[in-house]
Amino acid sequence: MSYVFMKVLESAPRRYDLGIRLLSLGRISRVHQEMAERGMSDGGRALDIGCGTGSLAIACARRGVQVTGIDISPQMLDIARRKVEQAELADSITLLQMSAIELDERFEPQSFDTVMSSLTFSELSDDEQRFVLRQCHRLLRNDGRLIIADETVPPSWPKRLLHLLVRLPLVALTYVLTQTTTRAVAHLESKIADAGFEIEWANASLLGDFRIIGAIKR
Amino acid sequence: MKIVKLLADFLSDVLQTALRAFPFPVKTGLTKTGNPDRQSPVLLTCNFGLTVRRVIRALKGIDAYLLVANSRGINVWCAAAGGHLTTDDVVSVIKTSGINDLVDHRRLVLPQLSATGVERAVVEEKTGWRAVFGPVYAEDIPAYLDNHYKKTDGMRTVRFDLPQRLEMAVMWAFPISVIPLVPLLIWWRHLVLPFVAVVWTTGLAVFAGFFWIPGKVVRANSHQGGPGWTKYFIVFDPRAQKALLVWALLMGALIAYGHLAGDWHWSTLVGWGLATLAVVLLISLDLAGSTPLHKSGLHEDRLLRVELDYDNCQGRAICQEVCPKDRFQIDRKLHKASIISENECVQCGACIVQCPEDALAFVDPSGRRFPPQDIRKYKLNLLGERARAC
Numbered sequence: 001m002s003y004v005f006m007k008v009l010e011s012a013p014r015r016y017d018l019g020i021r022l023l024s025l026g027r028i029s030r031v032h033q034e035m036a037e038r039g040m041s042d043g044g045r046a047l048d049i050g051c052g053t054g055s056l057a058i059a060c061a062r063r064g065v066q067v068t069g070i071d072i073s074p075q076m077l078d079i080a081r082r083k084v085e086q087a088e089l090a091d092s093i094t095l096l097q098m099s100a101i102e103l104d105e106r107f108e109p110q111s112f113d114t115v116m117s118s119l120t121f122s123e124l125s126d127d128e129q130r131f132v133l134r135q136c137h138r139l140l141r142n143d144g145r146l147i148i149a150d151e152t153v154p155p156s157w158p159k160r161l162l163h164l165l166v167r168l169p170l171v172a173l174t175y176v177l178t179q180t181t182t183r184a185v186a187h188l189e190s191k192i193a194d195a196g197f198e199i200e201w202a203n204a205s206l207l208g209d210f211r212i213i214g215a216i217k218r
Numbered sequence: 219m220k221i222v223k224l225l226a227d228f229l230s231d232v233l234q235t236a237l238r239a240f241p242f243p244v245k246t247g248l249t250k251t252g253n254p255d256r257q258s259p260v261l262l263t264c265n266f267g268l269t270v271r272r273v274i275r276a277l278k279g280i281d282a283y284l285l286v287a288n289s290r291g292i293n294v295w296c297a298a299a300g301g302h303l304t305t306d307d308v309v310s311v312i313k314t315s316g317i318n319d320l321v322d323h324r325r326l327v328l329p330q331l332s333a334t335g336v337e338r339a340v341v342e343e344k345t346g347w348r349a350v351f352g353p354v355y356a357e358d359i360p361a362y363l364d365n366h367y368k369k370t371d372g373m374r375t376v377r378f379d380l381p382q383r384l385e386m387a388v389m390w391a392f393p394i395s396v397i398p399l400v401p402l403l404i405w406w407r408h409l410v411l412p413f414v415a416v417v418w419t420t421g422l423a424v425f426a427g428f429f430w431i432p433g434k435v436v437r438a439n440s441h442q443g444g445p446g447w448t449k450y451f452i453v454f455d456p457r458a459q460k461a462l463l464v465w466a467l468l469m470g471a472l473i474a475y476g477h478l479a480g481d482w483h484w485s486t487l488v489g490w491g492l493a494t495l496a497v498v499l500l501i502s503l504d505l506a507g508s509t510p511l512h513k514s515g516l517h518e519d520r521l522l523r524v525e526l527d528y529d530n531c532q533g534r535a536i537c538q539e540v541c542p543k544d545r546f547q548i549d550r551k552l553h554k555a556s557i558i559s560e561n562e563c564v565q566c567g568a569c570i571v572q573c574p575e576d577a578l579a580f581v582d583p584s585g586r587r588f589p590p591q592d593i594r595k596y597k598l599n600l601l602g603e604r605a606r607a608c
Contacts, residue, residue, distance in 0.1 A: 072306060101310040102344070125246040125288050127314035183243075
């Protein structure tokens with residue numbers, strides 16, 4: 001399944017959570033759980049880049065982590081704020097409306113134990129991805145962990161073709177509804193490594209079109 | 219290799235002109251023309267393929283840096299008005315492209331039509347660059363740079379010359395002639411050529427002769443009588459109803475004649491019926507609203523007017539610099555702006571977004587005021603409405 005429909009959901013933040021759950025066939029909660037379990041320790045500080053409606057931030061806060069969630073969309077953050085209040089986690093989650101490109105101005109170096117990002121890099125350009133990864137490196141303490149989950153370009157030609165065939169009609173429909181689209185991230189692992197991280201592990205979907213990557217700052 | 223690139227560019231130009239209502243994203247980031255040095259000008263554009271190639275062509279012989287910002291593959295004006303080319307996108311390309319290390323100056327030329335979506339003051343505050351709005355058209359960039367970054371009057375206004383009108387005709391005629399091709403090829407193969415010819419002739423005739431066609435023929439009505447959604451269906455448009463009535467009468471006559479003459483097959487009649495119906499629908503579309511000259515006729519029920527708060531105005535003339543219709547006059551002695559005539563306004567909102575004193579706002583016919591903060595925050599959706607938060 002492709003996450004390109006995410007664009008439709010973003011245009012209607014109220015339906016985003018339900019929609020993304022349907023789109024991912026329930027997988028997104030498991031992805032968030034996995035991200036929260038990996039490398040999160042009690043009392044740690046985590047940054048969630050592109051937190052959207054806050055699902056991942058809430059999953060982490062439930063494990064006793066102090067989460068700072070940033071997102072560019074004030075509408076998505078409105079929903080996140082409501083969800084955080086309902087979960088009674090307002091003390092452990094800080095939500096900020098800002099672009100990932102402003103990360104260099106807002107936080108001190110080494111202010112986080114974990115930096116994570118789910119379905120955000122596919123909305124950034126190549127240059128932006130590299131910039132944000134350099135910022136992740138700056139913001140993490142030594143041995144801190146970076147965890148990224150996103151749509152990725154499949155590694156081999158047959159898979160890429162299959163992925164394209166599945167994705168193209170979805171892209172067309174999403175475009176008709178929202179006049180915009182997402183782009184699967186290419187070479188995510190090597191971009192992460194270029195920013196100075198050591199890749200610890202990576203879980204790819206069967207088709208290779210979705211993966212979760214864990215990296216560590218040495 | 220050079221020939222291959224020229225050919226690829228040419229084919230992309232043709233395809234993207236034919237389908238220019240759709241986005242064609244190209245790589246964002248930094249591009250160079252010629253051999254720029256540390257003093258060379260820095261310009262910014264969107265990442266719609268056709269636009270990027272045109273800007274690069276216009277910069278031929280000039281050493282410059284070109285920043286391609288992420289507008290989601292949409293042209294500058296539409297992207298800026300629709301919230302796809304934003305202040306953040308401009309800030310982002312400045313910070314992530316590495317341009318800061320390549321030049322000694324900090325002067326960025328933005329496309330003037332981006333003014334409806336890109337807040338110059340915020341770009342300056344967040345990046346330390348001084349942003350200026352350059353000419354509307356890429357072809358004016360060399361003259362603008364020669365003129366020490368000063369625009370002449372002609373560089374500020376949107377034109378609708380013959381080449382642009384023909385482009386618009388292609389934009390309408392190509393998809394409309396291609397979509398029915400499938401059923402036509404299956405059932406009425408002999409009608410393909412006449413149908414395509416009729417659609418293209420109509421499209422080209424309407425736009426080539428745009429200025430000689432009475433406005434009410436090409437401008438849609440908002441048909442305030444019906445429920446809101448009816449305005450998006452042209453059969454509810456009284457103007458289209460007249461055209462459809464004429465079409466029905468002519469079809470009746472054609473059927474009668476075919477019946478009397480005796481040898482017309484029903485498929486011929488249906489085929490001609492559909493082909494001519496397509497033409498009627500084509501000319502009944504909101505053609506005027508698709509041009510840079512007119513507001514869309516679909517929204518006459520909430521036509522907005524730009525209101526100037528005379529007391530707050532300091533006459534800094536930024537409205538005049540960004541207005542694509544040249545609707546502002548500045549009294550240099552009194553330091554006050556005035557609006558020449560509202561009839562020509564296309565409601566892009568650029569003046570409101572950029573005014574440093576917040577002295578401009580939209581007002582709707584019922585007197586409701588849309589403050590600058592709202593115009594900066596909420597952009598237009600495909601239906602020409604400003605989307606609001608939940």
